Amino acid sequence: MTTYRVLNEPLAFRMSQSDSTDDDRDLVRAGYRPLFRRGLGGFAAFAAGFSYLSILTGIVQNFHLGYREAGPAFFWTWPVVFAGQLCVALCFAELARRYPYCGGVYAWAGRVGAPSLGWLVGWIYLASLVVTLAAVALAWQVMLPALWPGFQVLDTPARNAALLGVVLIALSTFLNVRGTRLLARVMAAGVVVELIAAVALIALLCGHAVRGPGVVLEARASAPGGGLGPFLAAAVMAAYVMYGFDTAGSLAEETVDPRRRAPRAILQALLAAAALGALLLIGALTSAPDLTDPLLSDGAGGLPYLIKGVLGDALGTVFVAAAALAVFVCTLAVHALAARTLFAMARDGATPFAGRLSRVHPEHRTPHTAAAAVGVLGCALLAFNSGYEQLMTALVCVSIVWTNLAYLLTTGALLVERLRSGPTPDSFLGRCGTPVNALAVVWGAALVVNIGWPREQLYGPEWYQRYGAALYTGALLIAGAVVYRTVRRSA
Template sequence: MVASADSIVPNHPPNSALSTVNADSADLEGFGYQPVLHRKLGRYASFAAGFSFVSILTTIFQFFGFGYSFGGAAFFWTWPIVFAGQFLVALNFAELAARYPISGCIYQWSRRLAGELVGWFAGWMMIIAQIVTAAAAAIALQVVLPSIWSGFQMVGTDSALTSHDGAVNAVLLGSILLALTTLINVVGIDWMSRINSLGVTIEIIGVIAVIAVFFTHADRGPGVVMHTDQAAAGPYWGAFLVSGLMAAYVMVGFDSAGELSEETKNPRQVAPRTILTALAVSALGGGLILLGALMAAPSLTDGSLSSGGLAYVIEAKLDSPAGKVVLACVACAITVCTLAIQTAGSRLMFSMARDGRLPFSERLAAVHPRFGTPVLPSVVIGVLGIGLLVLNLGNAAIFATLASVCIVTLYLAYLLVTVPLLVRRIKGWPAEDRTSESGAPLFALGRYGIPINALAVVWGIAMAVNLAWPRPEVYTPAGGSWWMLWAAPLFVLVTIGAGAVVLRFVTPATPRESAGPLAQPA
């Protein structure tokens, strides 16, 4: 009889002489993998990985003006709607993180639920999404740094991202940041964790400060969120759907705690909690920022809120030194956001390479003996991210285009987990409740698993369609070719096609898991 994946959870007595790290290593060996990464991350560092990927200061600063320009003040309601949908996905991910605490979680979860082919495409699409997401996050420095000091505008004088000068300068700043985060990722998880945790702490302080400033300098009441008079022309439901892309761009990446499972202490207990906590805390803080900004904006009608976003409100409500301190917090958030995305992507690439599922797998799976990091995946993601920015040099629509194509790809990768999981649930997964190596029960949805999973699938499909829809106002706001308008679906097709080509030249994964984690119960 071959054991199932869920039946290989080691159950050590509570007073076991094994240390936590040794028990975690033994747990990983049960999946057929030798521990080679350094297990250094505690609960806060694990939370910080997910929180910094979501990075509400980074993404709300990037996209507030976008959301407001389409939906007016009532676009606020897209935030709780998207949170509710994404929390359904996060609940499923938390249950999987408790049962498969392995790096490269989207790939690992998908292949254990649906087999090698589906798992490979889930991992491939996630890698592509993370490379593009890292590039999109890095160029957010353009939204902040020139406002702190004009010297950061090294190209021309117009710092707006939608201008030629702003787009070129954004590529320059983003490339510098990607080079820095690559270096940090190479030198070890210790440095990455310290910098990321420090950055997240600064970001949380910045979030609290921004909320406090907005609510203590409000010009109108919370009823502003019912205003639709500044919405784009046409039926409001259409404008509302477009404005919802802002929240969809923000609330992703909460699965990063799962990506770092092999570097987290007691991951079966820690990762599920930090996945849910990172998303919930981000949603609460982001919702208060949105509400506060709408209440505190000097004007809702002069166009400044659409063009300047949160930076416009902060600069209007704070004197110059205090405002620049808050903007510096945002710059820190952008830095650790880019760092976290690159870290998660490198672990996913390492996990796939370890199974022989990528070109040059042997080199990509190599871990530096001193730093304990997969060096080459970090370098590859950094170089490809910079290359992507250079390819878009001078494109005034770079921001919306990069954001849309990477997020729709990421949502599709999530679907390649939630859809197979729903199929497995209908067939009886999980067969029974399990406990961790310490004897504590694993996170489980129980009888609510199927309805929550089914809603998560419906949500994911709806959002993927909404994100990829070829809207001129999103993809070609200043005019452009047909391929720019269809950038998202074309990007997905190219990604799948390129993946099919790559798959033909990689060695199939070997049945390394002696305990049979891919097998069904006999």
């Protein structure tokens, strides 16, 4: 295995074993000074991952995408995507136990592969997180005006979405700067509310069922492309939801006993989201008054429209409000992961302005400068969305490609290490490690190709829109090469 080296040596330090706690000894051995306050328990770590996955955010926001492509049978893309992502999550659980460091996939890839690979993964993942932060913040436009018309402050939906998103990111920045304990309490409370709301919503929708669960076998006959094409396109909806489960691993330096709790939290978050999401989809499809209603396939309708149609305006509004709260908590989780990824890279001297971005607030013990920088970048993207909504929509799709590309590079490096070094005695996966890891790599490659496929309905009609995944990714890698050379020269 390639030994990971800290790029910014002045930031590293040596510390005797007696001066550190058991949880901090891994940091000391890696040359890092423990700066964060450990206070996150098992549920808080789970809440961080589940908040990111947030079915009441992802499914509510993107239900119409899957339904538009394949009709009710798009449900089957959910268990398929879950099975593939579970292989990835199992690999990440192993890495989280081996390397309990801040930064998640950035830290893991740099240690199972090479520091340069870690930098590339961190660069790609950080870009995807900033775009995801803006995309999640835009979801308030789907929900808040439905709760109260007064939230439609501006006449243009795109500009109003940007305004609401800026307010949301500003709140998220405040909480991410204020302290991890406060952030964890808010996320934990939000997750409890989301879990209760999700279970209640599933029960109510199933209680209003007008058809049996066999509806999930009904494919849309008029779906363009025929055959497998519509289902591959519909799988994008599930892929939009089932990622970010690695968040618990990125909070390892703030978690008590991270070698035990972070792997569990990664898997628990994905399993809980997958189970509740599947039940929610079944409840929605069995209770929909009219499966041919065009609003089910429209972003202006979708699942919020279905919920209100089934449960009535009053009760439906309660669940739309719960979804709005889930968006808020999801924003906190995405922001926290992005800030810690940026901080971890800066701590290694792997970013411009590393000295400032690697600072931790002496009182709140948070990466406050990195959190503020992420907030500014997210708001800048929201401003971009207000004038170039179609381009932003394409960029959001591409960001999912970037996330899974970062996952693929990490699991790929882990597989190469396995094949070179053989099975590890204390491996989290034991003898199943190599086949599970190989499946994760194959799945990751297939997912990247599928999401990045030049589909007009996702990216737009023009050639430069349809091939946005390749063009945006190329631009990101070119920009990354320039930044990397600059950072290496100044190191």
